[in-house]
Amino acid sequence: MSLREDGPAALDWAARYLERVDGLPVLAQVKPGEIRARLPASPPERGEPFADVLRDLDEVILPGITHWQSPRFFAYFANSASEPGILAELLAATLNAVAFLWRTSPASTELEAVTLDWAAQLLGLPQGWHGHIEDTASVSTIAALAAAREATGGHVVVCSEEAHSSVERAARLLGLETRKVPIDDEFRLDAESLDLTDAAAVVATVGTTSTTAVDPVPAIADACEENDVWLHVDAAYAGSAWVCPELRWSQAGVDRADSLVVNPHKWLFTPMDCSLLWSRKPEALRAAFSLVPEYLRTGDEAESLSDYGPALGRRFRSLKLWTVLRCYGREGLQARIREHVRLAELFEGWVRDEPGWELCAPRRFSVVCFRRDAGDEENEALLARINASGEIFISHTRLNGRYVLRLAIGNERTTEDDVRRAWDVLRRA
């Protein structure tokens, strides 16, 4: 088995998958345990040909895949992995760099710094922030809150009721309390209700998961500065939108954050996993994480990015983001984000104009919250029916106690036809 022998078949499988994913049911149409039951209970004694793996990928695994790469994946935030990003992952796995110290992979350590600077420029962020890559926003948030605890000594994390569940998970892991602030009628943190007693950090969200609401960051920053509280901004989804100047209204106040997370694997066409964490107080991250034992000591006067987060071993994740930024350029990224926002706007208009349907939250970016003008049960049944059809996959949330449907656009391959088809499927159902 070798890249020369089996690589072409693997590559062909990958290309063919992307060519046919449009025709596959978006949500996997299997029951729990069904895939498992089709797999052998024990590993083979002797090596098998790689071709058998590819065959089983088609016959056994694929029916159990929910196709995030489908142009009609409209659930959660619709991530997608672009082709330059996919090839970069092949290259990263080939190099297999383990960048826990600078010297164990100088190029990936330095490319990570450069790529984060590039991303900061593309998104219009302040110069000079320290940036590095974590796997997910959950872990970026853990790192940011650990730094906040270190810097402030506080033991409460403050966020809105609409903040992502990973904030509470991170606080619990760190032994911190979570204090939830009410929201206003547009699902934004109500800055008037901020109570910063014993606070280590406020997590402000730009683009909440339910409705993509934008918390009033300038007012939150005022309060944080007055009380010496760390301001962490969670722009995991919406931060990518800042590549378009016309969407930077949502960046107001973010320049005053102590830390910021943006996930290019969400809306910058970079394969999982790639979560960017910037901070203007990197010394607090180092204080939380740096600990150098003898067997890792070197005379190198260069920073090791493992000093800034929970993991020691670090994959060459910057390669895929660097590749995507280069192959698309600023213009290419802007064009895709703009098209997604345009498609969401279009869909929003269809819902608004159709009797029997209602919009449930202001649309800020590429997510529309809506429902049938009917009870929760009917909307819930509608969602189940649609997802069971395999034609599209959408998810839900609950707003003001009501069951609400969400259509999220973010897949690189999504076209106006796909969004129109989603609307047709919804109306038919």
Added chain:
Amino acid sequence: MSLREDGPAALDWAARYLERVDGLPVLAQVKPGEIRARLPASPPERGEPFADVLRDLDEVILPGITHWQSPRFFAYFANSASEPGILAELLAATLNAVAFLWRTSPASTELEAVTLDWAAQLLGLPQGWHGHIEDTASVSTIAALAAAREATGGHVVVCSEEAHSSVERAARLLGLETRKVPIDDEFRLDAESLDLTDAAAVVATVGTTSTTAVDPVPAIADACEENDVWLHVDAAYAGSAWVCPELRWSQAGVDRADSLVVNPHKWLFTPMDCSLLWSRKPEALRAAFSLVPEYLRTGDEAESLSDYGPALGRRFRSLKLWTVLRCYGREGLQARIREHVRLAELFEGWVRDEPGWELCAPRRFSVVCFRRDAGDEENEALLARINASGEIFISHTRLNGRYVLRLAIGNERTTEDDVRRAWDVLRRA
């Protein structure tokens, strides 16, 4: 840009890299900042051809890569990414599954469970443990200790002075204290000195980072059981050796662990990142991490692996391990591990028989600790000279206050000739 157009060039780059890595300097011969200075300070406005990325990979990035894939990488633990594993990473990036809930990727969730069961069988572990994949042992340890805190209410983590630094990092993150127990004359935790007052967990190491010593797990398990303390076993490196029955002496007592970490990216030829965490008390992991908000609620009666660790978004990591286990089979894995142990034994013999050199710790698996019979400065200078030659890359540790060289064998491509050359280089220097 597409997989069809640019994929063959990327694949050829990868294959060519593996063909020529033997001829490249193992440790990157660059100074801090050198790679960064060769990269543009700003991202491009317009997209660039993928071919430019490949060109820069050769011209700019490669000189800054420390070649973990080189057969003469003998530093730390010598990881390597096998070709089946590399191709599986291409496929995983193509599918781009984000398995935070079962339904968002049933196949990757279930394949992860199956693959962990396969691995448990290969390593001779008890049946029925719950297993999942984290990125690194650092994060697996965080998850295990969070579960221990949840299960016991203790606030001290006990480990030996030779435990990996990630234990102390994890404890600090969780707001727990670390208590270090002295070691015996073979660098094993001295079970007589165990003090379990207020302990949440003991971390026992099978295969310490410095010398691959094996802590007395049965005695530690006795103490943990008596005191209701969680036993976490760190076998990140040495656990892979259990694929060979003759190396399972080091597994004594591990069946009594509450949690266990083994990293196939260390010594099972799986690309970074793949850290396996098993537990016989999965409910404690769930208690530490599960928190399901409305927008993630589904009616599926199936477990979501994000309930067992810090990250919510989960890459399709099981695919590469499953592929490696299939393409190598039990016999293929055993043959490679045995050969590495044989080569380490050979090297150990050469050192033992050569006047002017000494062995510094018992060899248990594929790592040899040794030094010139001379002062620390001379050994340190020797290491620097050798690594600067680019011919081999080895690392060091400190034992009983003395500077000690380490030769670690683990790269799939390492042959007897490579080890012989390492010895020649060392003697010449």
